[in-house]
Amino acid sequence: xxxxxxxxxxxxxxxxxxxxxxxxxxxxxxxxxxxxxxxxxxxxxxxxxxxxxxxxxxxxxxxxxxxxxxxxxxxxxxxxxxxxxxxxxxxxxxxxxxxxxxxxxxxxxxxxxxxxxxxxxxxxxxxxxxxxxxxxxxxxxxxxxxxxxxxxxxxxxxxxxxxxxxxxxxxxxxxxxxxxxxxxxxxxxxxxxxxxxxxxxxxxxxxxxxxxxxxxxxxxxxxxxxxxxxxxxxxxxxxxxxxxxxxxxxxxxxxxxxxxxxxxxxxxxxxxxxxxxxxxxxxxxxxxxxxxxxxxxxxxxxxxxxxxxxxxxxxxxxxxxxxxxxxxxxx
Numbered sequence: 547x548x549x550x551x552x553x554x555x556x557x558x559x560x561x562x563x564x565x566x567x568x569x570x571x572x573x574x575x576x577x578x579x580x581x582x583x584x585x586x587x588x589x590x591x592x593x594x595x596x597x598x599x600x601x602x603x604x605x606x607x608x609x610x611x612x613x614x615x616x617x618x619x620x621x622x623x624x625x626x627x628x629x630x631x632x633x634x635x636x637x638x639x640x641x642x643x644x645x646x647x648x649x650x651x652x653x654x655x656x657x658x659x660x661x662x663x664x665x666x667x668x669x670x671x672x673x674x675x676x677x678x679x680x681x682x683x684x685x686x687x688x689x690x691x692x693x694x695x696x697x698x699x700x701x702x703x704x705x706x707x708x709x710x711x712x713x714x715x716x717x718x719x720x721x722x723x724x725x726x727x728x729x730x731x732x733x734x735x736x737x738x739x740x741x742x743x744x745x746x747x748x749x750x751x752x753x754x755x756x757x758x759x760x761x762x763x764x765x766x767x768x769x770x771x772x773x774x775x776x777x778x779x780x781x782x783x784x785x786x787x788x789x790x791x792x793x794x795x796x797x798x799x800x801x802x803x804x805x806x807x808x809x810x811x812x813x814x815x816x817x818x819x820x821x822x823x824x825x826x827x828x829x830x831x832x833x834x835x836x837x838x839x840x841x842x843x844x845x846x847x848x849x850x851x852x853x854x855x856x857x858x859x860x861x862x863x864x865x866x867x868x869x870x871x872x873x874x875x876x877x
Contacts, residue, residue: 560695564692565685567688571684573637575639575640575643576638576673576677577640577647580640583640584637585637585641585644586632586637587644587674589671589674589826590633590774590776591651592630592633594653594655595776595777598743598745598779599747599777599829602831604627604831605628605630605829606625606626606828606834607628608626608820609628634747634748634749634826634827634828637677638673638674638677647666648666648670650662650663658776658783661734664785666727668774669724671749671751671774672719672772674749675716675751676716679713682705682709683706686702686706715767718767719751722734733789733791734789734790735790735793736772736785736786737785737804737805739783739786739804739807740782743777743782744777744833745830745832745833746816747775747777748775748820748828749774750824750827751770751771754771754797754800755769757769757794767792769793769797770788771786771787773785788801800858809875809876813865814863817845817865820866821845821849821862822848822852822862833872837866838868838869841866842866845866
């Protein structure tokens with residue numbers, strides 16, 4: 547038993563090192579042709595949007611659990627306290643492009659109704675999704691090369707193949723967004739909804755495909771959406787959109803729900819969004835501390851089920867944030 551435990555611990559240590567090395571690698575700037583190395587690019591403005599919810603220099607985000615604490619009875623992710631410098635950020639752009647490209651949305655109060663701003667938020671979120679997949683490919687390739695780990699090569703290769711297919715779709719949207727930023731042709735639709743101030747944030751792109759033939763095909767571009775949740779000084783602004791030529795009826799219905807949400811339905815929508823559609827989100831410490839432990843466990847369980855069952859109609863049916871604090875935010 548002791549030998550088995552030592553072998554397990556050693557494998558966990560190697561997996562931890564592999565992931566750390568992949569994250570800390572000198573990734574290139576995502577602007578085509580730029581040879582410069584990346585900085586830590588934030589999807590939302592640090593000293594602006596995030597300043598509106600930060601408490602004692604921290605907020606909470608969903609992060610991968612310490613690998614040594616993984617088990618079949620414990621979810622692989624957990625809500626963790628993060629500092630401002632690490633909040634909703636990835637190695638995306640060099641310092642020059644991170645500053646130059648996003649001037650319009652790095653203002654203290656960006657124009658959320660401006661088409662260009664909506665495109666810039668979406669372009670940056672697409673780049674983040676691509677980079678995350680590139681990092682996961684690197685992790686899987688390192689695991690494949692490890693003789694000590696001796697992991698299932700078929701499974702790892704299938705994971706890599708799936709990630710590469712996802713990147714191909716994201717590259718399509720990246721190109722479409724860049725062209726639209728340069729020469730607008732009104733190819734995208736964005737809707738903007740406003741709610742009372744809620745200390746929560748997000749910026750992400752996500753697939754919302756319902757066509758079985760396209761899902762089974764490796765050559766079709768999946769319908770996708772873009773969402774940006776901005777806690778401003780006076781309200782919570784939500785920008786949500788899609789490409790006009792790559793949208794299905796269920797996605798249009800999904801977007802419409804956000805425009806007509808109240809305190810009950812918004813909680814359901816946010817729970818649905820965070821549990822199965824996006825990873826790039828966070829909240830204030832006070833909001834996190836107000837959440838019921840039972841609801842957090844329900845959140846983890848639903849997330850596990852949604853991973854096993856790709857179905858755009860699958861909904862959690864509960865509000866992760868319900869409680870006294872949530873109610874006060876609406877008064």
